[in-house]
Amino acid sequence: MAQEASIDTATVIDGEGVRRRDFINIAAVSAAGVGAVAVVYPLISQMAPSADVLAESSTEVDISAVKPGQAIKAVFRKQPVFIRNLTDKEIEKIQAVDNDAEEFAKLKDPQKLTERTKEGKTNWLITMGVCTHLGCIPQGAAAGELKGDFGGYFCPCHGSHYDTAARIRKGPAPRNLEVPEYEFASDTVVKIG
Numbered sequence: 001m002a003q004e005a006s007i008d009t010a011t012v013i014d015g016e017g018v019r020r021r022d023f024i025n026i027a028a029v030s031a032a033g034v035g036a037v038a039v040v041y042p043l044i045s046q047m048a049p050s051a052d053v054l055a056e057s058s059t060e061v062d063i064s065a066v067k068p069g070q071a072i073k074a075v076f077r078k079q080p081v082f083i084r085n086l087t088d089k090e091i092e093k094i095q096a097v098d099n100d101a102e103e104f105a106k107l108k109d110p111q112k113l114t115e116r117t118k119e120g121k122t123n124w125l126i127t128m129g130v131c132t133h134l135g136c137i138p139q140g141a142a143a144g145e146l147k148g149d150f151g152g153y154f155c156p157c158h159g160s161h162y163d164t165a166a167r168i169r170k171g172p173a174p175r176n177l178e179v180p181e182y183e184f185a186s187d188t189v190v191k192i193g
């Protein structure tokens with residue numbers, strides 16, 4: 001109350017026609033503007049990736065021990081990645097769908113194996129291990145885990161089945177398991193990210 005009363009007494013027109021109350025308001029808004037700039041700058045500088053984060057932005061994985069038919073789990077940016085060495089039989093099964101226009105058109109997220117792997121290395125299927133429905137970790141990358149109706153990955157949270165190319169074939173997931181950016185640093189080392 002005391003503050004309100006003091007502002008009211010300042011509401012008079014001075015010699016230049018600017019009310020003192022207006023001046024008080026303008027001064028208050030200007031101070032708030034300075035405050036906003038001071039707060040925003042640290043937020044922006046915090047959003048820029050630090051050297052540590054940049055160093056963590058790629059992951060190198062030795063795949064020399066992964067035999068055909070096996071898969072391993074790695075970690076990339078704190079999320080699981082599945083690295084799978086497909087057998088010739090699995091590749092044939094995937095290509096049978098890729099080369100059959102009718103079957104291929106039935107895929108919810110149509111992508112051929114050649115679009116999901118690197119040229120000359122179609123046996124290496126590298127995907128994020130994160131279900132595209134609500135983000136659970138599907139099973140199928142470790143020995144003894146369920147692989148679902150299509151022999152790839154199975155998400156137990158709500159029953160999404162992915163095939164051996166990690167393409168969604170059944171269940172609520174809308175998209176195939178995502179293929180992250182990666183390259184082969186050598187024949188036995190993959191650099192993800």
Ligand code: FES
Pocket residue numbers: 131132133134135136155156157158159160171172173
């Ligand atoms: S999170 Fe995978 S099916 Fe729902």
